[in-house]
Amino acid sequence: MKEGIVRVGIIGSGRAGMIHAKNFANSVKHAKIEALSDSNEEYLKRNAKELDINKTYIDYNDLINDESIDAIVIATPTIFHREIALKSAVAGKHIFCEKPMAMNPEECENMILSAARSKVNLQIGFMRRFDKSFVEAKQRVLQGEIGDLVSVKSLTHGPSSPKPWQYDISKSNGPLAEVNSHDIDTLRWYTESEFKELYAIAGNYRCQQIKADFPDYYDNMLLIATFMNGVQGLIDGAAFVQYGYDARVEILGTKGVIFVGSLENNTVVSCSAHTGMRRDIIKSWGDLFKDAYLNEDIEFIQSILEGRDPIVTGTDGKKAVEVVNAGNESIRLKKPIQLIN
Ligand SMILES: NC(=O)c1ccc[n+]([C@@H]2O[C@H](COP(=O)([O-])OP(=O)(O)OC[C@H]3O[C@@H](n4cnc5c(N)ncnc54)[C@H](O)[C@@H]3O)[C@@H](O)[C@H]2O)c1
Numbered sequence: 135m136k137e138g139i140v141r142v143g144i145i146g147s148g149r150a151g152m153i154h155a156k157n158f159a160n161s162v163k164h165a166k167i168e169a170l171s172d173s174n175e176e177y178l179k180r181n182a183k184e185l186d187i188n189k190t191y192i193d194y195n196d197l198i199n200d201e202s203i204d205a206i207v208i209a210t211p212t213i214f215h216r217e218i219a220l221k222s223a224v225a226g227k228h229i230f231c232e233k234p235m236a237m238n239p240e241e242c243e244n245m246i247l248s249a250a251r252s253k254v255n256l257q258i259g260f261m262r263r264f265d266k267s268f269v270e271a272k273q274r275v276l277q278g279e280i281g282d283l284v285s286v287k288s289l290t291h292g293p294s295s296p297k298p299w300q301y302d303i304s305k306s307n308g309p310l311a312e313v314n315s316h317d318i319d320t321l322r323w324y325t326e327s328e329f330k331e332l333y334a335i336a337g338n339y340r341c342q343q344i345k346a347d348f349p350d351y352y353d354n355m356l357l358i359a360t361f362m363n364g365v366q367g368l369i370d371g372a373a374f375v376q377y378g379y380d381a382r383v384e385i386l387g388t389k390g391v392i393f394v395g396s397l398e399n400n401t402v403v404s405c406s407a408h409t410g411m412r413r414d415i416i417k418s419w420g421d422l423f424k425d426a427y428l429n430e431d432i433e434f435i436q437s438i439l440e441g442r443d444p445i446v447t448g449t450d451g452k453k454a455v456e457v458v459n460a461g462n463e464s465i466r467l468k469k470p471i472q473l474i475n
Pocket residue numbers: 145146147148149150151171172173174177192194209210211212214232233234259260261297311312419
């Protein structure tokens with residue numbers, strides 16, 4: 135690391151990759167964006183130009199082998215996370231890997247061991263742990279404001295049409311992984327416990343046009359769970375809801391309840407004969423969690439510079455993937471699944 139500056143390379147310049155790239159280019163102290171990689175040459179050229187980055191690599195191996203790079207952000211489709219992380223660790227690069235960490239717990243374990251062996255940091259992209267409201271709710275739980283925890287309900291509905299690579303459950307693990315990994319992590323974080331047993335149901339209601347090609351794809355999912363400490367959990371997941379980005383949590387205790395999140399984009403309400411009463415809905419996760427993405431990128435650099443583990447670790451990523459896989463198994467077998475902890 136030269137002069138206390140962490141030089142970052144981004145692999146995958148899609149929706150998530152560009153959020154991190156812009157953060158490191160403009161807003162994270164002691165970090166510099168050094169290079170961008172994307173297997174799609176057109177995206178790569180366009181995005182590098184937008185970010186004013188000179189160094190671009192179509193093959194991510196070239197970015198990993200670039201000696202001027204200290205740390206790598208992995209924001210490719212999930213199926214590539216493991217391989218890129220293992221190669222990055224061997225090359226001695228610190229790793230920020232987007233959620234879901236990988237396709238199964240074994241892949242996650244490989245990544246954890248490889249990072250530990252190379253003594254590099256491995257952080258997973260659960261940015262809700264850095265969101266002001268989510269953190270405030272956690273603090274209120276810890277202060278005992280609602281007594282003992284009884285249940286945590288977490289809902290995430292994504293607005294946009296899934297990316298084509300997400301339709302194939304064998305390559306993406308479906309919306310449970312792509313949309314609801316965040317809810318799984320929130321439940322683990324708030325309950326401070328692990329999933330013990332779960333039951334999930336799912337169906338395809340809005341993506342009818344791909345039903346013949348991808349019969350296993352689901353765009354709506356409900357999952358109920360019990361935790362090792364007896365707390366109850368519920369996850370309500372949906373993709374392609376179109377109305378907006380909806381992320382809300384309800385934490386019920388023996389002495390009260392905490393609500394996190396709202397659909398309202400701001401406090402403006404307009405009324406007219408023509409439109410009726412109108413409020414703006416939050417359109418995108420990029421807007422809702424803008425500060426949280428920045429805070430997690432700051433944490434990535436800080437933890438590297440301070441030589442400590444990041445707040446969100448590979449183990450958090452692995453635990454969420456275990457639940458994703460168990461949830462998909464429950465959907466497939468139509469029965470409850472016990473998790474082994
Ligand atoms: N933390 C969050 O809230 C959040 C939000 C969105 C996406 N994600 C995660 O980020 C990852 C990417 O999702 P996305 O929505 O940005 O997808 P995307 O399809 O918008 O972008 C993926 C990019 O990776 C590129 N790519 C594919 N294979 C590659 C390879 N082998 N080498 C280099 N580049 C490659 C694609 O060309 C594309 O530009 C996924 O794991 C997803 O779950 C996380």
